[in-house]
Amino acid sequence: MxxxxxxxxxxxxxxxxxxxxxxxxxxxxxxxxxxxxxxxxxxxxxxxxxxxxxxxxxxxxxxxxxxxxxxxxxxxxxxxxxxxxxxxxxxxxxxxxxxxxxxxxxxxxxxxxxxxxxxxxxxxxxxxSRQVRKVLEIGVVFGLAVAGIGLLAAIFGPKDKEKTQEQAMRNL
CATH class of the missing domain: 3.90.1720.10 (endopeptidase domain like (from Nostoc punctiforme))
Incomplete structure (x- = not known):
């Protein structure tokens, strides 16, 4: 017990x-x-x-x-x-x-x-149910974090896909 x-x-x-x-x-x-x-x-x-x-x-x-x-x-x-x-x-x-x-x-x-x-x-x-609320809050925070990473990648990621592909081919 x-x-x-x-x-x-x-x-x-x-x-x-x-x-x-x-x-x-x-x-x-x-x-x-x-x-x-x-x-x-x-x-x-x-x-x-x-x-x-x-x-x-x-x-x-x-x-x-x-x-x-x-x-x-x-x-x-x-x-x-x-x-x-x-x-x-x-x-x-x-x-x-x-x-x-x-x-x-x-x-x-x-x-x-x-x-x-x-x-x-x-x-x-x-x-x-507080535990359901906590799980949902964690899910929302996680979803926002993933969305934020995607947004940052879109903003600060490669501007020109062709140049990036060319650079990748040269590095091979």
């Missing part, structure tokens, strides 16, 4: 961030050592890198499991990441809604409906 980041016991309604290889899985603590989470078929504690295949799933199941069976050997932390932005819902409402969804198959989309969207909607009434 991996300890929490601060070794603090979660309270019902807390968001649990589990650090898998290459991504984070999210669950909501409901008390007595249990969490409820949205789990694609490939999502389980010992799945390792193969759980990354969840991006290809379009359906996931709402499950209630012991926190340690979901965390496995991974690290986790309590991360109520949007408390400074939104007022958390009443704990009884969070848990009632989470339990009403148990066993249901829900649409799953890594960009619009993943496990982080699921738990933030339960806690705040707003489905959000």
């Amino acid at each position: 991996a300890p929490t980041e601060y070794d603090v016991k979660p309270e019902p309604g807390d968001l649990i961030e589990i650090f898998r290889v290459g991504y984070q899985h999210w669950a909501i603590y409901v008390g007595d050592g249990y969490v409820i989470h949205l789990a694609p078929p490939s999502e389980h504690a010992q799945a390792g890198a193969s759980s990354m295949m969840s991006v290809l799933c379009d359906i996931a199941i709402v499950k209630k499991e012991e926190i340690w069976s979901v965390v496995g050997n991974d690290k986790y932390s309590i991360n109520n990441l949007l408390d400074n932005k939104y007022e958390p819902r009443q704990v009884r409402d969070i848990i009632r809604e989470a339990q009403s969804l148990l066993g249901k198959e829900l649409p799953y989309c890594v960009f619009r409906g993943n496990c982080e969207h699921f738990v933030t909607e339960l806690r705040y009434g707003k489905p959000q």
Whole structure:
């Protein structure tokens, strides 16, 4: 069993961030050592890198499991990441809604409906995913960098293709 980041016991309604290889899985603590989470078929504690295949799933199941069976050997932390932005819902409402969804198959989309969207909607009434936002921001920055390199090459690159080809032939 991996300890929490601060070794603090979660309270019902807390968001649990589990650090898998290459991504984070999210669950909501409901008390007595249990969490409820949205789990694609490939999502389980010992799945390792193969759980990354969840991006290809379009359906996931709402499950209630012991926190340690979901965390496995991974690290986790309590991360109520949007408390400074939104007022958390009443704990009884969070848990009632989470339990009403148990066993249901829900649409799953890594960009619009993943496990982080699921738990933030339960806690705040707003489905959000910071890790998707980070990935998209990195993609935009990378795309801009590639575009910038291409633009620089176009501006400062060879002006006369024929001369450049001639020079290349002479160097052979």
